[in-house]
Amino acid sequence: MLIEKEVFLLKIARLIFFILFLSLAFVSIKLSIKTDERNYDWRNNSDGTVTIIHYNGPHMEFPFPSRLNGKKVAKVSSGIFQKRDIYSFLPKVY
Structure with missing residues (x-):
């Protein structure tokens, strides 16, 4: 027992x-x-998507997210990489 x-x-x-x-x-x-x-600054678009306007991450690569704050990433601002050494884009898979 x-x-x-x-x-x-x-x-x-x-x-x-x-x-x-x-x-x-x-x-x-x-x-x-x-x-x-937290590595991204973005703005909300009128269609419910977001546009990435700045990347604050410490990486030499840009991990491109498909969603931020639950919203689809539709665009990346043209000046996002000014004064940055970014060597490659990496798609982020959730």
């Missing part, structure tokens, strides 16, 4: 750790998305 109780408690502990792990994974994914959005 004691062994069955220990096995049951072990299963409960594993389940709790698994749920905790999943929760932390989803929180970190959401935080990384929000951090990426």
